[in-house]
Amino acid sequence: MKTLAEAETQARAIVNRWTATQAVTGWIPGSSLVFTGADLIMINQVADAFEVRSFDPKTVAANIGGLVGSSIAGAVIREGVGVIPIFGWVVKSAMMGGKAKAIGEAVITYFRDISPLKNPPAG
Secondary structure (H helix, E strand, O other), rough: OOOOHHHHHHHHHHHHHHHHHHHHHHOOOOOOHHHHHHHHHHHHHHHHHOOOOOOOOHHHHHOOOOOHHHHHHHHHHHHHHOOOOHHHHHHHHHHHHHHHHHHHHEEEHHHHHHHHOOOOOOO
């Protein structure tokens, strides 16, 4: 049976993959809008890692609060920055990776707290 610690390790690998993907491809025009959907996939993958089979997306959004709202508002800003060749692309990619990491860390905390998994007793 998977432990909570193993689930967290798996969830961090998922978040790190999505963060890297967004950081590398974030410069592409329109990517911030596409990655809003990708964030939802990441959230579902983290839930699966913690064996949380069903959850209310509204509750998750409330618990990670401003991160989701700021990522949507930030998409507009990132797209504007992304219009500037090279420098803007670098900034936009960094912002995309940072956003993915922040959302990922928040959902790891949320799903770890509600996961049915437990760590084995010490000793």
